């Protein structure tokens with residue numbers, strides 16, 4: 001499953017797709033970045049690509 005990171009609270013969720021507009025964690029209208037790893041580097045497919053995470 002893909003991973004998405006909230007641009008406001010930076011929490012990461014595992015979702016089929018981004019179908020929500022309001023973040024369940026911070027309850028704000030947020031945009032979500034796809035931080036799924038699609039390459040074989042840095043953990044491989046199905047994992048979070050830590051290089052894409054903002055904190």
Ligand SMILES: [Zn+2]
Pocket residue numbers: 006007008009010011023024025026027028030
């Ligand atoms: Zn949030």
